[in-house]
Amino acid sequence: MSAERRISAMPTWDGFLVPVLRVLSDGSTRQARDLQDYVADHVGLSDEQRSETIDSGQLRFRNRINWAVSSLTRANALERPRRGSYVITALGEQLLADHPTVLAEHHLRQVPAYRDHVPARRSGTAPDLPTAVAVRHDDLDPIEQIDDGINRVHTEVAAQLLERLRSANPEFLEQSVLDVLVAMGYGGVEQRARRIGGSGDGGVDGVIDQDALGLARIYVQAKRYAAGNSVGRPEVQGFVGALHGHQANQGVFITTSNFTRDATAYAQSVNASIILIDGERLTTLMIRHGVGVQTVQMYSVVKLDEDYFE
Numbered sequence: 001m002s003a004e005r006r007i008s009a010m011p012t013w014d015g016f017l018v019p020v021l022r023v024l025s026d027g028s029t030r031q032a033r034d035l036q037d038y039v040a041d042h043v044g045l046s047d048e049q050r051s052e053t054i055d056s057g058q059l060r061f062r063n064r065i066n067w068a069v070s071s072l073t074r075a076n077a078l079e080r081p082r083r084g085s086y087v088i089t090a091l092g093e094q095l096l097a098d099h100p101t102v103l104a105e106h107h108l109r110q111v112p113a114y115r116d117h118v119p120a121r122r123s124g125t126a127p128d129l130p131t132a133v134a135v136r137h138d139d140l141d142p143i144e145q146i147d148d149g150i151n152r153v154h155t156e157v158a159a160q161l162l163e164r165l166r167s168a169n170p171e172f173l174e175q176s177v178l179d180v181l182v183a184m185g186y187g188g189v190e191q192r193a194r195r196i197g198g199s200g201d202g203g204v205d206g207v208i209d210q211d212a213l214g215l216a217r218i219y220v221q222a223k224r225y226a227a228g229n230s231v232g233r234p235e236v237q238g239f240v241g242a243l244h245g246h247q248a249n250q251g252v253f254i255t256t257s258n259f260t261r262d263a264t265a266y267a268q269s270v271n272a273s274i275i276l277i278d279g280e281r282l283t284t285l286m287i288r289h290g291v292g293v294q295t296v297q298m299y300s301v302v303k304l305d306e307d308y309f310e
Contacts, residue, residue, distance in 0.1 A: 203242025
């Protein structure tokens with residue numbers, strides 16, 4: 001696909017939403033890098049624009065197109081028939097028909113799948129800003145823009161983490177949750193954690209020894225559930241029963257979905273200390289403690305040192 005024109009300014013990431021859909025509107029399946037090149041040709045990026053890099057060293061146009069592709073995938077406008085490949089869906093064709101020239105993020109937020117994956121703002125960041133609607137970038141001061149950008153990256157990575165954990169085998173999830181708890185400091189400096197899932201596991205998937213003799217133990221249960229398939233009270237009751245069988249009174253129940261109200265109320269009512277961690281909290285902990293993620297860029301924010309001029 002050859003470029004028919006040259007543009008004066010590179011589109012923002014959401015400016016690539018329509019071009020991505022147009023390139024895939026022929027029903028083709030394309031690898032991610034190949035798709036990026038086709039989109040760059042479609043919008044007419046110059047060689048100079050294709051060579052622009054961001055601070056991390058990544059090419060700017062690939063970064064922005066990747067965000068567009070990822071967002072469309074979250075909205076179910078694109079799907080991955082195999083790893084690293086993308087094809088347009090019926091919803092993507094409908095979005096293109098409804099928005100043939102401009103498709104913005106607020107349009108994607110009207111799609112339930114996108115809204116469920118990408119909340120307006122994750123909790124714990126910039127509490128003084130509106131949370132019910134997306135905030136215009138121009139309305140934020142520079143520090144808020146940095147916070148907002150990091151928040152968006154973390155939200156996207158969290159969705160990717162959940163997707164990978166849900167598609168992995170149960171043994172991988174069991175080991176991952178132990179890795180998170182060890183990264184949080186449980187198990188001491190010797191990192192005494194082991195997976196015991198499988199037949200004959202007694203209703204628990206892992207155990208963490210808090211002391212060298214194993215006198216204080218935390219038992220772990222991990223449930224790999226799809227979105228919308230909540231963990232109910234019976235599953236938590238079964239875990240409590242397993243703790244009694246191990247003569248234990250401390251347990252962590254982790255799932256890739258969420259817990260029903262009855263399950264949460266039951267966990268709070270029993271004598272044993274039961275901590276419930278849902279998928280959103282699990283991915284937050286994974287990002288915070290560096291499990292399953294890599295740090296690709298660090299930012300330093302400076303201000304004038306008034307003491308220096310005194």
